[in-house]
Amino acid sequence: MSVTTDRKPRWAKRRLELGRTAAVHRILHSTGVHTVCEEARCPNLGECWGRKTATFMVLGDTCTRGCAFCAVATGTPAPPDPEEPARVAAAAARLGLRHVVVTSVDRDDLDDGGAGHFVLVVERLHGQGQTVELLTPDFQGDGGAIDRVAAAGPEIFGHNVETVERLYPSMRPQADYDQSLAVLARVKQRFPRLLTKSGLMLGVGERPEEVVEVLRDLRAAGCDIVTLGQYLAPSSHHHPVEAYITPDQFDAYRAAAEEMGFLSVAAAPFVRSSYNADRVWERLGASPGASGERR
Numbered sequence: 001m002s003v004t005t006d007r008k009p010r011w012a013k014r015r016l017e018l019g020r021t022a023a024v025h026r027i028l029h030s031t032g033v034h035t036v037c038e039e040a041r042c043p044n045l046g047e048c049w050g051r052k053t054a055t056f057m058v059l060g061d062t063c064t065r066g067c068a069f070c071a072v073a074t075g076t077p078a079p080p081d082p083e084e085p086a087r088v089a090a091a092a093a094r095l096g097l098r099h100v101v102v103t104s105v106d107r108d109d110l111d112d113g114g115a116g117h118f119v120l121v122v123e124r125l126h127g128q129g130q131t132v133e134l135l136t137p138d139f140q141g142d143g144g145a146i147d148r149v150a151a152a153g154p155e156i157f158g159h160n161v162e163t164v165e166r167l168y169p170s171m172r173p174q175a176d177y178d179q180s181l182a183v184l185a186r187v188k189q190r191f192p193r194l195l196t197k198s199g200l201m202l203g204v205g206e207r208p209e210e211v212v213e214v215l216r217d218l219r220a221a222g223c224d225i226v227t228l229g230q231y232l233a234p235s236s237h238h239h240p241v242e243a244y245i246t247p248d249q250f251d252a253y254r255a256a257a258e259e260m261g262f263l264s265v266a267a268a269p270f271v272r273s274s275y276n277a278d279r280v281w282e283r284l285g286a287s288p289g290a291s292g293e294r295r
């Protein structure tokens, strides 16, 4: 297997390079929005903020789930802030974003899982001429909630499977692999104009053949875009890194995924779901409502 369990190899190291991030920091903090860039301690923050992109995290900064890989705080969240969609829109406008990526914490405490809040965010961003990419929770498989969000018409509907099925009990104990696939399949079946997207973190104990199996399952669910990146533990209390995946192995996964027919595949150590998402969208067809015409 093409991995290494040595101390962090050079390809998995990255300097944060925060020098060009001050302007973005000011905008985000003055508008009072949360980003997954900060909350998840993303290693790409210096690069992404340096080119004035960020990924918004809505529905607060406290998650109802406790996944073993995630740095976001778990607890009892406050009720959704009705002003948050407007604040996200204001921050996205001030950053000059054309394509806005929005994710959220899990809100299993809410009847609709936060679906209505996502809809308000999409409407706001579309209202100011921006395209929208969502990375949503599984809404506990609630078809009505999923449909509501998809019907709002984000250009890209993303939901991450995160890891292989065998590792769900340790990595995502409150989630279900088949349920996550079903979210993507439902969106593609009922809203075929939307592009769907998913992602995995590697190096958590998965086997290569299991990764390929997930890629096959995603394609069978009609998933269009896939991302694969190296997992980096946010702290010593989180799931440990089991292996550093070599660049060659990432290349092999990319080739396998491309062979399966994904429209876009990103596979490299520092790839994250939202990494260069605007560039992927530009390549695939950058105008609101364009997704259906290309297929």
Ligand code: SF4
Pocket: 036, 037, 038, 042, 043, 044, 045, 046, 048, 049, 053, 054, 055, 272, 273, 274, 275, 276
């Ligand atoms: S990869 Fe995504 S989460 Fe990480 S810094 Fe870039 S935009 Fe933020």
